[in-house]
Amino acid sequence: MRPPPRLQSLVDEGLIDSVVRQLMSGKEAxxxxxxxxxxxxxxxxxxxxTQRSFRQAVDYTExxxxxxxxxxxxxxxxxxxxxxxxxxxxxxxxxxxLYRLAGAGVRVxxxxxxxxGVLLMELVVDADGDAAPRLNDVNFSEAQALAHHATLIAEVxxxxxxxxxxxxxxxxxxxxxxxxxxIIDLPQAVDAAGNNHxxxxxxxxxxxxxxxxxxxxxxxxxxxxxxEIWGLYVAGLLSNEMVLTGRFVRSKAAVDVGxxxxxxxxxxxxxxxxxxxxxx
Numbered sequence: 001m002r003p004p005p006r007l008q009s010l011v012d013e014g015l016i017d018s019v020v021r022q023l024m025s026g027k028e029a030x031x032x033x034x035x036x037x038x039x040x041x042x043x044x045x046x047x048x049x050t051q052r053s054f055r056q057a058v059d060y061t062e063x064x065x066x067x068x069x070x071x072x073x074x075x076x077x078x079x080x081x082x083x084x085x086x087x088x089x090x091x092x093x094x095x096x097x098l099y100r101l102a103g104a105g106v107r108v109x110x111x112x113x114x115x116x117g118v119l120l121m122e123l124v125v126d127a128d129g130d131a132a133p134r135l136n137d138v139n140f141s142e143a144q145a146l147a148h149h150a151t152l153i154a155e156v157x158x159x160x161x162x163x164x165x166x167x168x169x170x171x172x173x174x175x176x177x178x179x180x181x182x183i184i185d186l187p188q189a190v191d192a193a194g195n196n197h198x199x200x201x202x203x204x205x206x207x208x209x210x211x212x213x214x215x216x217x218x219x220x221x222x223x224x225x226x227x228e229i230w231g232l233y234v235a236g237l238l239s240n241e242m243v244l245t246g247r248f249v250r251s252k253a254a255v256d257v258g259x260x261x262x263x264x265x266x267x268x269x270x271x272x273x274x275x276x277x278x279x280x
Contacts, residue, residue: 104162135171145216169205
């Protein structure tokens with residue numbers, strides 16, 4: 001097929017030889033199957049971020065580093081340049097996460113290049129060599145559900161040990177390849193140690209896995225892998241070799257509501273001061 005305009009520059013640069021077909025089009029991006037020499041890969045073209053709410057962007061991008069202070073000030077003000085810089089940072093976050101996680105042994109698509117807003121990466125395929133389906137398009141036996149859930153919990157742990165939380169993990173962004181599940185769609189990935197919402201996002205990711213696979217293996221609905229994983233992480237005990245139980249004993253100690261409210265007030269004051277400094 002004729003290359004779309006956003007892919008023409010990659011053809012001109014010799015990064016891809018031809019465009020085979022469009023694979024999918026979503027709110028965030030369009031993905032095409034492309035040929036690179038003897039290999040078939042996919043090219044992800046990012047769309048403008050018109051479908052993400054400001055609140056989501058703030059949660060996911062909290063404490064993300066930007067390349068310079070001018071970009072940071074523009075992003076804080078919401079200027080046209082700032083929105084462009086914010087979108088570039090959003091895209092780069094996925095590229096950085098893919099390289100980081102692939103290096104840590106997490107099963108994600110292998111990235112090859114990022115050029116002019118297009119991510120060139122591995123095409124994940126099934127046993128027949130066709131584009132792999134998403135989990136939500138597949139039915140599983142109880143045994144299969146338990147096996148895939150265990151694999152993905154191990155991947156979540158491996159990601160967290162690498163300092164990354166997916167932030168939006170569900171059956172809609174996991175592919176079922178010939179060799180098992182592959183995690184995709186990482187522009188919202190967060191730094192586990194640098195984001196105040198990290199715990200909530202980790203717990204939600206793990207709960208989404210239990211809810212989906214629990215339809216095929218109901219015993220998974222009674223597990224507590226999320227709190228167990230996070231508890232081990234904050235205690236400095238989490239490792240890729242850790243054998244998890246899926247059980248977690250919650251503290252029955254009374255919550256210090258006054259102390260919690262003071263922490264919230266302090267955080268709000270710090271954020272207000274930070275925004276004021278960046279606006280100067």
